[in-house]
Amino acid sequence: MGDIFRGTEAIAGGDLTEYALRRWYQPIFRDVYVPKRHAATVLDRTHGAWLWSRRRAVITGVAASTLHGAEWVDDDVPIELLLNYTHPPRGIVARNETTADDETMRIGKRAVTTPARTAFDLGRHLERGQALARLDALMRARPFSVEDVMLLDKRYPGARGVRRLRELLPLVDGGAMSPRETRLRLLFIDAGFPTPTTQIPVVDERGRHVRTLDMGWEEFKVAAEYDGDQHRTDRVQYVKDLRVWPILQRLGWDVTRVIKEDRDGDVIARTRSAMVARGWKP
Template identity: 55%
Template sequence: MAVPIIGAEAVAEGLLTRAQLRHRYAPVFRGVYLPKGHSPTLFERIAAARLAVPRAVIAGPAASAVHGAKWVDDDIRIDLIGRCRPQPGLRGREETLCADESMTVRGIPVTTPARTAFDLARRLPRADAIERLDALMNASPFSIEDAMLLTKVHPRARGLVRAREALPFVDGGAESPKESWLRMLFIDAGLPVPTTQFVVYRADGVYIRRIDMVWEDYKIGAEYDGEQHLTSREQYARDVWTRGELQKLGWYVIHVIKEHRGPDVVAEGRAALLARGWDGRP
């Protein structure tokens, strides 16, 4: 891991000359440098942000990554709760942060999972928020009730309507942004809320499949198939066997790939549910 430095301090202490700083290092944030030509990871940028704004608390998507959430890009903007001069890749927010809304994880001051969820839910568009919230819940489970309570603790915070609309739909069972998208595609279309990560066993106890989401009462499931299903021969062979076993057990599974249109996926789901006795009510 590359260690960021405060350029002025390195020069003042005689560790580098100004010429060496200019030729060997590149600024990450104002006054903070990493070796030139190095592509910093998110955690290296977080370390740099802490040097740039020492008393700030990491928040937003970067905070979710500190808590273990996946799908956070290395170059994402880092949100801080604290005063910070505007600059690319770093945003300071002068907001109220109660004592029980921050913690230290791996030496990094960061908003708690519940406060992180509250911030994500109110700042991001609903679809983006739910993807981030699902990833956070999957990595570091939090109480949705605790996150919702913060809408009352901070009644003047921006985006409370967004937060109240997104938080009830969080499901840590989603293991990718596309799984979050697929689940919400069904829910927003008025289909029943599916159960995520449902495990199917054969009568003799043999494990068959963990399905991304199911309507258990109707023995209908849905899966988002990523590229590995097309590029791995071993995975393909496993899928063929699994589909045969699921059919024997009476399961109907909708397989979705990136080329599928949302309305077509919903239509297949609705038709399958109606055919198996769903009364059409969410």
């Protein structure tokens, strides 16, 4: 018996008594238990949801992307399963959708959608910005073929959300280092800027690496950097940033630094001004 198990199976197998189950374990889904005081992670909950389905479901969506290695997933996200079940417990989303044999694979003993099918489901079922962030994270962790996803679009032409999926696929970029960076890139695209390049390496006059910029437009030497919390809490990173900005300016780069509290309109205005000054014609 592992740390995540079905209570009825543990009792039937003689591993636990009903008293011990109630005394030492807590349920995360109906008849699925973990030790008390254990904070269930998204991987724990994904495995628990699969056990709840009596090992019949196919794991998909954000949970599947996590199993494929995608990062930046909160532990309390709903676990999406491909399963014909009308009223799943809270925390589980059951979708009665068709899958072919080439759309699933095994990770351990669990049936999981392939990266392409996972992308197909992410792009259809999530809100636009969230979907692109999850697609970026999946592409970064487990690169998938956009062409393979489009083949699924042709296989299921009437599937829910395919129009949004078609819009998002050309925008997917595994270079995004966080959902915040994806959001910033989408902000620029929606504002009419050319699609920015991600992870731009900058070298100095001697060919030494100076910095890899989050995103930007090399033709105009304009870039944007999202400063997350690590820039505030990590002293080493803070000192490194202080030293690198003058070098980037000397090399001709105009970098818009963005923090969470910035207003979208201000970010667009600052970046537009820099781009126009470098010759961009909106």
